[in-house]
Amino acid sequence: xxxxxxxxxxxxxxxxxxxxxxxxxxxxxxxxxxxxxxxxxxxxxxxxxxxxxxxxxxxxxxxxxxxxxxxxxxxxxxxxxxxxxxxxxxxxxxxxxxxxxxxxxxxxxxxxxxxxxxxxxxxxxxxxxxxxxxxxxxxxxxxxxxxxxxxxxxxxxxxxxxxxxxxxxxxxxxxxxxxxxxxxxxxxxxxxxxxxxxxxxxxxxxxxxxxxxxxxxxxxxxxxxxxxxxxxxxxxxxxxxxxxxxxxxxxxxxxxxxxxxxxxxxxxxxxxxxxxxxxxxxxxxxxxxxxxxxxxxxxxxxxxxxxxxxxxxxxxxxxxxxxxxxxxxxxxxxxxxxxxxxxxxxxxxxxxxxxxxxxxxxxxxxxxxxxxxxxxxxxxxxxxxxxxxxxxxxxxxxxxxxxxxxxxxxxxxxxxxxxxxxxxxxxxxxxxxxxxxxxxxxxxxxxxxxxxxxxxxxxxxxxxxxxxxxxxxxxxxxxxxxxxxxxxxxxxxxxxxxxxxxxxxxxxxxxxxxxxxxxxxxxxxxxxxxxxxxxxxxxxxxxxxxxxxxxxxxxxxxxxxxxxxxxxxxxxxxxxxxxxxxxxxxxxxxxxxxxxxxxxxxxxxxxxxxxxxxxxxxxxxxxxxxxxxxxxxxxxxxxxxxxxxxxxxxxxxxxxxxxxxxxxxxxxxxxxxxxxxxxxxxxxxxxxxxxxxxxxxxxxxxxxxxxxxxxxxxxxxxxxxxxxxxxxxxxxxxxxxxxxxxxxxxxxxxxxxxxxxxxxxxxxxxxxxxxxxxxxxxxxxxxxxxxxxxxxxxxxxxxxxxxxxxxxxxxxxxxxxxxxxxxxxxxxxxxxxxxxxxxxxxxxxxxxxxxxxxxxxxxxxxxxxxxxxx
Numbered sequence: 001x002x003x004x005x006x007x008x009x010x011x012x013x014x015x016x017x018x019x020x021x022x023x024x025x026x027x028x029x030x031x032x033x034x035x036x037x038x039x040x041x042x043x044x045x046x047x048x049x050x051x052x053x054x055x056x057x058x059x060x061x062x063x064x065x066x067x068x069x070x071x072x073x074x075x076x077x078x079x080x081x082x083x084x085x086x087x088x089x090x091x092x093x094x095x096x097x098x099x100x101x102x103x104x105x106x107x108x109x110x111x112x113x114x115x116x117x118x119x120x121x122x123x124x125x126x127x128x129x130x131x132x133x134x135x136x137x138x139x140x141x142x143x144x145x146x147x148x149x150x151x152x153x154x155x156x157x158x159x160x161x162x163x164x165x166x167x168x169x170x171x172x173x174x175x176x177x178x179x180x181x182x183x184x185x186x187x188x189x190x191x192x193x194x195x196x197x198x199x200x201x202x203x204x205x206x207x208x209x210x211x212x213x214x215x216x217x218x219x220x221x222x223x224x225x226x227x228x229x230x231x232x233x234x235x236x237x238x239x240x241x242x243x244x245x246x247x248x249x250x251x252x253x254x255x256x257x258x259x260x261x262x263x264x265x266x267x268x269x270x271x272x273x274x275x276x277x278x279x280x281x282x283x284x285x286x287x288x289x290x291x292x293x294x295x296x297x298x299x300x301x302x303x304x305x306x307x308x309x310x311x312x313x314x315x316x317x318x319x320x321x322x323x324x325x326x327x328x329x330x331x332x333x334x335x336x337x338x339x340x341x342x343x344x345x346x347x348x349x350x351x352x353x354x355x356x357x358x359x360x361x362x363x364x365x366x367x368x369x370x371x372x373x374x375x376x377x378x379x380x381x382x383x384x385x386x387x388x389x390x391x392x393x394x395x396x397x398x399x400x401x402x403x404x405x406x407x408x409x410x411x412x413x414x415x416x417x418x419x420x421x422x423x424x425x426x427x428x429x430x431x432x433x434x435x436x437x438x439x440x441x442x443x444x445x446x447x448x449x450x451x452x453x454x455x456x457x458x459x460x461x462x463x464x465x466x467x468x469x470x471x472x473x474x475x476x477x478x479x480x481x482x483x484x485x486x487x488x489x490x491x492x493x494x495x496x497x498x499x500x501x502x503x504x505x506x507x508x509x510x511x512x513x514x515x516x517x518x519x520x521x522x523x524x525x526x527x528x529x530x531x532x533x534x535x536x537x538x539x540x541x542x543x544x545x546x547x548x549x550x551x552x553x554x555x556x557x558x559x560x561x562x563x564x565x566x567x568x569x570x571x572x573x574x575x576x577x578x579x580x581x582x583x584x585x586x587x588x589x590x591x592x593x594x595x596x597x598x599x600x601x602x603x604x605x606x607x608x609x610x611x612x613x614x615x616x617x618x619x620x621x622x623x624x625x626x627x628x629x630x631x632x633x634x635x636x637x638x639x640x641x642x643x644x645x646x647x648x649x650x651x652x653x654x655x656x657x658x659x660x661x662x663x664x665x666x667x668x669x670x671x672x673x674x675x676x677x678x679x680x681x682x683x684x685x686x687x688x689x690x691x692x693x694x695x696x697x698x699x700x701x702x703x704x705x706x707x708x709x710x711x712x713x714x715x716x717x718x719x720x721x722x723x724x725x726x727x728x729x730x731x732x733x734x735x736x737x738x739x740x741x742x743x744x745x746x747x748x749x750x751x752x753x754x755x756x757x758x759x760x761x762x763x764x765x766x767x768x769x770x771x772x773x774x775x776x777x778x779x780x781x782x783x784x785x786x787x788x789x790x791x792x793x794x795x796x797x798x799x800x801x802x803x804x805x806x807x808x809x810x811x812x813x814x815x816x817x818x819x820x821x822x823x824x825x826x827x828x829x830x831x832x833x834x835x836x837x838x839x840x841x842x843x844x845x846x847x848x849x850x851x852x853x854x855x856x857x858x859x860x861x862x863x864x865x866x867x868x869x870x
Contacts, residue, residue, distance in 0.1 A: 001020060001022060001027070001497055001498065002020075002021040002022050002501050002690065002692075003018050003019055003020050003021055003027060003497055003500055003501060004018075004019045004021060004500060004501055004502040004503065004504060004735055004739075005017070005018060005019075005490065005493055005500050005502070005503045005504070005735065006019065006504045006506075006731040006732055006733070006734040006735025006736070007486060007489070007490075007503065007504065007505045007506065007731055007734065008506050008727055008730040008731040008734050009482055009483075009486055009505065009506070009507045009508065009511065009679075010482070010507075010508040010511065010727070011036050011478050011479075011482055011508060011510065011511060011518075012033065012034060012035065012036050013031055013032065013033050013034070013724065013727045014031070014032040014482070014485050014486050014489050014727070015029075015030075015031050015032075015726075015727030015728045015729070015730050015731035016029065016030060016031075016032070016489050016490075016493065016728070016731045017029035017728060017731040017732035017734070017735045018493060018497060018735075019732070019735045019736060020799065021501060023798070023799035024769070024770040024799055025776065025797065025799035025800065025804075026732055026776060026777065026780055027497070029728040029729075029731060029732050029780060029811065030728050030811050030812060030813065030814065031724045031725065031727040031728045031811070031813045031814070032485055032488075032489050032813075032814050032815075032816070033724055033727075033813060033814070033815045033816070034481065034482075034485050034815065034816035035816070036478055036481075037477040037478050037480065037481035038477060038478055038515060042515070043514070043515020043516065043518075043519075044515075045477055046477065047477070062228075063123075063124060066123050066223065066224070066226065067120055067123050067124060069223045069226075070119055070120055070123045070220070070223055070224070071085060071120070073216075073219060073220065073223060074116050074119065077211065077216055077219075078211075079112050079115060079116055079211045080112055080113070080116050084112075084113065084116075085116070088113070088116060088117065088120070096114070098117060098118065098121050099164055099167055099168050099177065100168065101114050101117060101118055102118050102121070102162070102164035102196070102200070103162070103164050103165055103168055105118060105200040105203060105204065106161060106162065106165075106199065106200065106203050108207065109204065109207035109208060109209050110204060110209065112211070115204070115209065115211060115212075118200070119220060122193065122197055122224060123223070123224055125178075125193070126190050126193060126224065126225075127163075127187070127188040127189055127190040127191075127192065127193045128144065128148055128187050128188070128189060128190060129189070129190035129191070129227075130145075143184045144184045144187055147184045147185050147186070147187045148187050148188070148189045150185070151166070151186075151187065151188055151189070151192075152189055152192065154166065154170065154172070155192065158170065161199070162195075162196040162199060162200075163188050163192050163193055163196050164196065172185075173186065190225075194221070194224075194225065197217075197220070197221065197224065198217070198221075200212075201214075201216075201217040201220075229378070230377050230378045231377050232378075232381070232392070232393055233375055233376055233381060233385075233390070233392060233398065234392055234393055234394075236375050236376070236377065237250065237375065239472070240375075240422055241422065241424075241472065241473060242426075243424070243425055243426035243428070243429050244424050244425055244429070245425065245426075245429045245447070245452040246426050246428050246429050249426035249427070249428050249429065250426060251422040251423055251424060251425065251426055252367075252371075252422065252423050252425060252426055252427045252430060253370045253371050253373075253374035253375070253419060253421070253422055253423070254342065254374075254419070254421040254422055254423045255341070255342025255343065255345075255346075255370045255373070255374065255419045255421070256342075256366065256367045256370035256371060256374075256427075257343055257346075257363045257364075257366035257367050257370065258363065258367055258427060258430045258431070258434070259370075259423045259425070259430060260296075260340045260342055260343045261296070261363075261434070262423075262425070262430055262433070262434055262437060263338070263340070263423075264292055264295045264296065264338060264340060265288075265292065265434070265437045265438060266437060266443050267337070267338050268283065268288050268291050268292060268295075269282070269283075269288070269437065269440055269441065269442055269443070270320075270442065270443075271283060271318065271319070271320065272318070272319035272320075273310075273312065273316050273317070273318065273319070274316070274317050274318070274319050274655070275313075275315055275316050275317070275655070276315055276654040276655050277315065279657060279659070280319060280659060280660075282440070283310075285440065287309075287310050288440065290309050290310070291306060291309055291310070294309055295338055295340055296340065296343065297344075297347075298340075298344065299339060299340075299341055299344045299345075300336050300337075300338070300339035300340075300341070301336070301337050301338060301339075302333065302334060302335060302336055302337060303318055303321060303332075303333035303334075303335055303337050304329070304330055304333040304334060305337075306318070306333075306337055307329065307333060314329065317329070318333070321333060321335065322645065322646070322649065323649065324645045324648075324649070342370060342419060343366060343370075345417050346366055346369050346370065346414070346417065347366075349369075349410070349413040349414050349416065349417060350410065350413070352413045353407065353409045353410040353412075353413045354409045355407060355409060356407060356409065356410050362402075364401060364402045365402050365404070365406075367401050367402075367427070368386070368400045368401040368402045368404075369386075369414055370419065371400070371401055372385045372386055372400065372414070373414065373417050373418060373419045374419040374420060374421070374422070379415055382411075382414070382415060383411055383415070385398070385400050386400065386405075386406045386410075386411050386414070387405045387406065387411070388400050388403065388404060388405045389405070401427075429450075429452070432450040432451070432452075433446045433447060433450045433452070436449040436450060461686075462686065462687065462688045463686055463687060463688060464494065464499065464688055465491045465494055465495070465687075466487045466490055466491055466682075466683065466686055466687055467686055468484075468487070469483045469484055469487055469682070470682075473678065474675075474678070476512060476514075479511060479512050479675055482511065483679060485816060486679070490503070490683075490687075498690070499687075499688050499689055499690045500689060500690060500698075501689065501690045501692050501695075501698070502689075502692075502695075502698055502699070502700065503683060503698065503699045503700070504700050504701075504702050504734050504735050504737075504738055505671070505676060505679060505680060505699065505700070505701050505702065505734070506671065506701075506702045506703075506704055506707055506730070506734045507671060507673070507675065507676050507679075507701075507704075508704070509521065509704055511673075511675055511676075512673065512674065512675040531558070532554050532558075535554045535557050535558055535561075536549050536554055538557065539553060539554065539557055539580070542576055542577075543580060546580070549580075551717075552587070553580050555587060555601075555604070556579060556580065556585060556587060556606055557579065557580075559587065559604065559605060559606035560574060560576070560579055560606050562641065562642070562643055563605065563606055563641065564640075564641070566637075567585075567606070567607050567608045567611055568588075568605035568606060568607050568651070569588075569605075569607050569608075569611040569615065569620065569623075569624075569634070570607075570608060570611050571633070571634070571637050572608065574606070574608070583609055584608070584609060585606055585607065585608060585609060586606075586607060586608075586609050586612045587604050587605070587606060587607075588604070588605055588606075588607045588611075588612045588615065589603050589604060590603050590604070590605055590619065590620065590647070590650045590651055590653075591603055591619055591650055591653070591656060591664065592617045592618070592619070592748070592749075592752050593748045593752075594617060594745045594746075594748040594749035594752060595617070595656070595661045595664070595665075596661065596664040596665065596668065597664065597665050597668040597669050597706060597741075597745075598664060598668045599668075599705060599706075599708075599709045600705060602644055602646040602647045602650065603647075603650055605647075605651070615752075616752055616753050617749055617752040617753045619653060619656050620634065620651060620652075620653075621652070621653060621654045621656075622656070625654065634651075635652060638651045638652055667703075668703055668705060668706060669702070669703055669706055669738065669741065670700070670701050670702070670703055671701040671702060671703050671704070672701070676701045677701070680699045680700075680701050683699050684698065684699050700738050702734050702737060702738050706737060706738075706741075707730070707733050707734050707737045710733050710737045710740070710744075711730070711733055713766040714733070714766065714768070714773075714774045714777075715774065716729060716733070716777070723813075724813045725781055725783075725811055725813070728811055729777065729781060732777055732780075733777075736769040736773065739769065740767065740768075740769045743767035744766075744767060746767075747766060747767050771797075772795055772797050775795060776795055776797065776800075778791075779791035779792055779794075779795060780808075780811070781811070782810065783810045783811070784810070785809065785810055788808065788809075788810055789805060789806075789808075792805045792808060793805060
């Protein structure tokens, strides 16, 4: 069977529909429901409690091991006997506060018990240590680093001899010595505490304590400062993703010279200069070279600098910017074009190093620096790599990219930098693609020239079913679960019907967004609903005969208020009494829908019907822009309106040629968000499709705004939230909307060009993918089996023969199973009620082990206690 799949993917649902392309019918459809993969209270990860508990256990275990080694040293060196060591934590008369003992260590000889106590106390509280010089030298760091620097300055300002003296005497630490409640203001640098330890040992040697020898000092510091090695180069390399085009190559660091140059050239090649008097143009070779030279030698470059570099006229603008016509070009272009911060920082480090001539550093050297500062996370490892002396954990020497040893002065400057990100291409792929990018080709063209298939990975094996989603490329657990459930749905469909011909994907607009962003979207939705409710109440006050104003009426009223009660084109007054009269006013698309597919409110205005009829399939400028007086009057009126900048820009748009029309259509038909493109690419790379003659693209992403218009025009916008069936309905609309776009475009074009005849004609209905689609989809929503059969028989459609009608069953909504109960039963604040004998309760349950197990796993403790007392 030739069929296509429609997918409506949300954060808690996947609606799917199978469209039989041979018989033009809905073969099957349903919804898949699942819980959102996050804590519903605050949006935190479901794995956070487990991860935090594991981290705490790890920290406690390592501290306990370190303290154990110190205790062993105390016994081995004879500071305390075994009996004395066991009594070390028992409070005795004469024992002082530990912080006071640490202060006294500089003033008198400590007792053996006191010396042992502070040694263990140091082992438990070591302070903060950074693994990188770059972190310690950052002027602006996180809250923790700022606190470390502030406390270090506090010690210097007040001339405190040790950390203990500062903690005991300074007012800042009188309330508590440690951090509380997420406050990092009391963090101390480990180097400061180590200095205190050395001072204590030195003073105790002066006072004649037999334990405070230099040998014991070194042995203690060795134990106290011991730390598991940070992530090695091998650990980091394992986590680096593979190249998009070279599966056997690792991705290049984002801040390497080669990748930065690729980013710059790709951005430059996509830049266009647009004008009201000429068609958009790409940059010339001379212009490209001038911009590239500027980019490679500055931290960042703004559009206003590009204007100066290219010497553009005032009417010439950049295609990537939105221009507010009320503002000057300097303000509109005060935005960053591109920032090559990595290469700029490395060049500054080279200039700061002594005995280094910047012109002697080659591109391969900057690639080596970028790789070292991104892949290695420990200063000694970076130094060894740049000296070409690095040996991995297997004892094998790893040569750096340039196979050259660098000067110590240069390495010291580079250690102040730290990078962490990687690009999507390897050095091998970059070196193959860059020559064509440098010739001015677009990225996809350069990929083809280099022998890569832009829409498919080289050597990528296709599968009959989708493989597991590569979660390493996605950080959001909500998205991971949604895509994993989508994969299961697609694979189930393929197992039943075979390889598909096409897949159409629509994703919810909040997909991939953070919890707080989704809450903001929800708030904005509720705010818009309140605005609509107020508009509805206002309409009912002015027109009591309208008991239930339609959405179109509400839109007219909102536009009427927005436009100060005037027609957008003629500026004639529109009275509220006649606003909703049939045939008096109409809502018009500023840029005709047939040419833009933009149905947003930013592209809509309220106009008199006669004006809309005269405008036809034109933009306002194309219609009356040649009349200088009228256009100036129109411009003045638009600038007085309190509307969004986008709407003003559309109203005053002068140039709208075929190229721009295609860009508008593509933008409003296709979803280009990262997560949608990721899923599209993943399916294209891994799934075998049924070959269709003349069709190379099998996966399409559909913009939600376009399917929303289809849904409204076909009459499916009512009562969509009553149950979970609307996800399946949406998927069916997604599956047929994009193939139906030509019919839709022709329909709107006829409506726009023959607006004066529209009311006289009858039978001009909104186009459907095939005759009867709307009635068919309505029938498939019926849940009662008998009524469903009757509804399908009444369709009288060729695709619905008796055998198929008997096979069709009501939609069954599937739900993700929960096979086990995980997580904590209650909060950590739960405490035993002292009036109830818990021991007696547990004893009474010992005879019935299943009850005890049940108590631990599924039943809250309070309920069991309540039943027992009753």
